[in-house]
């Protein structure tokens with residue numbers, strides 16, 4: 379999702395029109411309001427002209443006619459205000475609703491996007507698209523609706539009225555129109571590219587700030603603050619530069635068209651005066667005409683302003699559509715797992731994140747129901763990757779993985795994942811109360827079951843010490859709980875759901891030794907009869923495993939239980955002696 383496959387402006391406009399289809403009725407209503415607003419607005423100069431003609435000279439005023447005209451004028455002004463207000467309300471509804479829906483669609487797509495897309499893209503940039511770009515899009519669209527409709531209609535209406543008053547002068551005005559349009563188009567074409575660049579740089583900057591803030595403690599620990607500041611400065615300069623250029627191009631549009639329009643206005647004045655001298659037009663007629671000439675110029679200014687705003691909006695919409703239109707993961711529902719025994723087989727599995735760097739190749743493994751598998755190996759050896767394949771965060775590129783004989787690609791991911799309980803090194807808690815977090819895994823659990831699960835995982839003690847116990851409100855990453863406490867909550871959550879298979883990735887790494895021993899007991903009970911994969915670094919877990927997989931460079935180099943592998947005196951034995959025996 380890089381700039382390489384940026385969508386063309388015309389494609390984005392088409393795409394926006396597709397989104398707008400749902401609002402057909404509102405758009406028609408808005409157009410009717412725009413037409414009425416314009417008609418009422420354009421009536422005012424006609425009435426002004428007529429009023430002038432009622433005042434022929436000093437003491438020669440036709441009061442009756444003048445009063446009637448003033449009444450009509452008041453009506454026209456009230457009509458303009460009312461229909462403009464109604465149009466603005468409808469336009470507000472359309473734009474904020476469409477933006478809300480686009481945000482929703484983008485967010486929903488993020489939830490079903492292949493994890494590889496999320497992993498390989500900056501998270502801050504995604505955030506910038508959904509938050510800032512959506513706002514810019516809605517602002518531009520609102521301006522487009524409000525000013526473009528009325529602008530175009532005012533131009534057409536003005537031409538109509540001008541032709542009625544005096545054809546020759548109207549022709550002068552119309553003949554000069556393309557100059558104004560050409561100037562606006564010339565400047566606008568340069569503005570889109572600049573706004574696109576600005577949105578891209580904004581995304582990069584948000585991504586960087588997000589990364590630094592999220593890892594603030596690590597940044598400080600490595601004294602990276604100065605370097606971070608410098609790098610941020612570079613991004614900031616780049617954004618300021620593209621913003622300046624975008625604003626510069628957009629800002630010259632209006633003055634340029636204004637200049638051209640002033641020329642038109644003077645042309646009308648001179649031509650009208652000459653015509654009036656020769657009796658071709660009344661003074662009131664010329665007054666109306668000059669009124670139209672200035673009204674005629676105004677929408678051109680507005681439209682040129684709107685065009686640049688719209689281009690900015692389209693540039694931002696393109697970035698949101700890139701998310702909305704990105705392919706979702708393909709789901710198969712050919713099979714469904716209900717009661718699971720837990721036999722897992724890897725058949726000649728191959729996988730790599732990057733096709734040019736092979737990782738897992740020819741992996742064969744059979745896990746009997748209820749067995750405990752410990753995966754060990756040096757860092758980067760592929761332990762987490764194995765879990766990623768098992769949970770279908772990534773799909774195998776060759777071979778297959780089956781559960782009770784069913785290929786995991788033939789069932790939905792949701793069905794697969796509900797059969798596994800995971801406790802990872804990285805904890806994930808959602809914003810809400812402790813109770814909501816625990817019941818998240820099993821909303822039907824009773825209060826007793828919840829407390830029991832918390833007791834078994836030894837989370838109950840610390841929850842009770844919190845100011846509001848189970849009703850204490852926590853924020854996902856607010857740091858009010860220690861890493862160990864967060865892990866205890868995750869374990870309690872898992873204990874409440876008790877799925878048929880488990881994945882533990884160094885689940886107890888942040889918990890003190892005493893608590894860990896207690897948790898191990900709870901884990902033992904939980905693992906009883908459940909096929910369990912443990913990415914293990916602890917001797918106790920490894921020693922009690924039914925099968926130990928020793929992995930290196932994506933390959934399973936040794937398989938067997940602790941005793942067998944020690945007797946083999948290979949990689950595992952070496953690891954055991956270096957890490958555990960010496961460490962003891």
Ligand SMILES: Nc1ncnc2c1ncn2[C@@H]1O[C@H](COP(=O)(O)OP(=O)(O)OP(=O)(O)O)[C@@H](O)[C@H]1O
Pocket residue numbers: 497731732737755756757758759760761762763764
């Ligand atoms: N999302 C990813 N995209 C590209 N490469 C990745 C990705 N995740 C992991 N890798 C690479 O794949 C290899 C195996 O990584 P994996 O995370 O499976 O190792 P691991 O054994 O779990 O390591 P550790 O013990 O450090 O957690 C590593 O070389 C790693 O750099």
